[in-house]
Amino acid sequence: MGVAAEDRREAANVGFSILASYIFGNNISKQKIDMTAPVTASPTPEKISMTAPVTVSGSVSFTISFMMPKIFSMESLPQPKDPRIVFKEHPERLMAAIRFAGVFNEKNFSRHQLLLEEWLSKKGITPAGPPVIAGYDLLSHPGY
Numbered sequence: 001m002g003v004a005a006e007d008r009r010e011a012a013n014v015g016f017s018i019l020a021s022y023i024f025g026n027n028i029s030k031q032k033i034d035m036t037a038p039v040t041a042s043p044t045p046e047k048i049s050m051t052a053p054v055t056v057s058g059s060v061s062f063t064i065s066f067m068m069p070k071i072f073s074m075e076s077l078p079q080p081k082d083p084r085i086v087f088k089e090h091p092e093r094l095m096a097a098i099r100f101a102g103v104f105n106e107k108n109f110s111r112h113q114l115l116l117e118e119w120l121s122k123k124g125i126t127p128a129g130p131p132v133i134a135g136y137d138l139l140s141h142p143g144y
Contacts, residue, residue, distance in 0.1 A: 008062055008133065009104050012041045015064025022085055023066065027078035036067045038134035096120055096127075097134075109133055 016039060023033040044061040068077060074089055098116040102108045113131050120127060 008041050008106060008109065011062035012039070012064055012104070012135075015041070015062070018082060018084060019064065019066045022078075022080050022082065026082070027080050029078045031078040033072070033078070034069055036069055037136045038067065039136075040065045040067075040132050040134045042132040043130050095132075096125065104135070 019039075020035075023035060025032045041062050041064050044063045068087075074087055077087055096116060096119075098112050098119075100108070100112045109131075116131075117127070
């Protein structure tokens with residue numbers, strides 16, 4: 001789901017709440033879905049328009065995503081009540097990752113993104129897309 005916000009943390013807070021409500025049973029069939037990890041937050045490419053963005057107070061847009069359990073197919077997922085929730089299937093892909101801890105803020109993300117980009121460059125690898133922050137229990141641990 002796309003979320004416009006001042007920063008990634010604000011977008012994650014807003015988007016997480018909406019998506020958590022969906023998996024906790026706020027969907028047409030009132031079906032609960034087990035929480036999975038990670039929750040991802042990535043810049044929304046400008047070429048993809050949001051059908052109903054959550055407008056907080058900024059002009060930066062992020063896509064906040066939950067991974068759905070394997071027991072569901074695109075067809076068997078409960079229909080959301082909230083039109084801002086959309087399902088998108090991503091093809092299998094290879095990703096580079098760096099593990100880090102600390103405060104959930106852009107300064108920390110940028111520092112680690114630079115380290116990852118430097119490592120990729122040394123290996124002769126060019127990223128094919130924007131960075132994705134994949135977090136585990138991000139919002140309940142502010143010092144994560």
